[in-house]
Amino acid sequence: MMNVIEKGILAPRQQADVSPIADASLELAADKLGLAIDTTGASCGVGLFRGTRPLVEIIIERGRTHSASLVPAIEQSLSLLDAAVADIDYYMVTTGPGSFTGIRIGLATVKGMAFPAGAPIIPVTSLAALAAPFCASSVAPGVADISLGAEPPLVVSQLDARSERLYAGAMLGHQCLVPPHATHCRAWTEQIFDELIPTYAASTPAPRLIVVGSGSQTLVTHPYWQERLSAQPLLVEYIPDQRLSARGVALAASQAVASYQQAAFVSPEALTAFYISKSQAERLAEKSGHEN
Incomplete structure (x- = not known):
């Protein structure tokens, strides 16, 4: 029990x-x-x-x-x-x-x-604890209403540090791609779209991005994120309330x-x-x- x-x-x-x-x-x-x-x-x-x-x-x-x-x-x-x-x-x-x-x-x-x-x-x-439930090809039931498929997704986790500042990191399976660090919405958006997604997409036929944590809402509502996403369509799943x-x-x-x-x-x-x-x-x- x-x-x-x-x-x-x-x-x-x-x-x-x-x-x-x-x-x-x-x-x-x-x-x-x-x-x-x-x-x-x-x-x-x-x-x-x-x-x-x-x-x-x-x-x-x-x-x-x-x-x-x-x-x-x-x-x-x-x-x-x-x-x-x-x-x-x-x-x-x-x-x-x-x-x-x-x-x-x-x-x-x-x-x-x-x-x-x-x-x-x-x-x-x-940030690792936030990302961990989504870093395998399957997710623990009860963690989120989400199905990941055969390949582990790119998971970016962020905590809101106020004034468009974030504590952020990125995981792919067991691999830490970007260790936790302090950043801003625009800089983190650039790193995700210019570095992480191209590298991930090159080795994955159906790339998926999971955005998790209290800073997710701040990130994905930022005008620069909206601009970059509109220019590069991608399957993105937002889980801002994952605790x-x-x-x-x-x-x-x-x-x-x-x-x-x-x-x-x-x-x-x-x-x-x-x-x-x-x-x-x-x-x-x-x-x-x-x-x-």
Whole structure:
């Protein structure tokens, strides 16, 4: 049985409705228990997995209250399996970009849990976790109402950083084509249409582009995107409301292991945040220092 907290209300959901991607190359060890956590956005995601098979997943949508919600959600997940922290073999966590406070809460919690036993951690970016459910030739049911066909699509994920700024990245299958970085709508549009799509289309008879994440609406409504798309017709599927989840974290972690093997794991001491940009407080401090 999988359980999901929707807006603070615990609701059961049959495990058969949330099967993971059926791709053996993505599997982590099926006999190991992994805890996946995401606290980089407005919602808080916690899940327990064996390989990519979900056992329990909890999503809390109460705004940014991760400091109060995360540990109880972890405890509830473990209790549903009659398990303890000592039973967790490894951890998976998003390191950013996203909410600076949320990132710190998630990383501090995972470090504190993993440190006593020296349990390994698989860090993944929030953009990788957004893209992961769409990066294979089939998609986990319940992730989105979408069918991908035989070939993996080009997946561009972006988070809204305001004022036409984005945190963006691109994936094709297990391959990271463009690592997460800070950009603007026009520059990202140029990179997608001038670099990514031509390279992808040259090797794929029916190229498909999936645009996912909170920055998607900002990107695809930008006049320059509309101009480029009208000049280069392409099958594009927009999924702006795809939220970060523990399931996406687990899939991104399994893809990282498939690509990097042991190098995908870090020790609790080596786990660090991936902010991309400086916080508002840091920018204000720098500005104040320059003025003084």
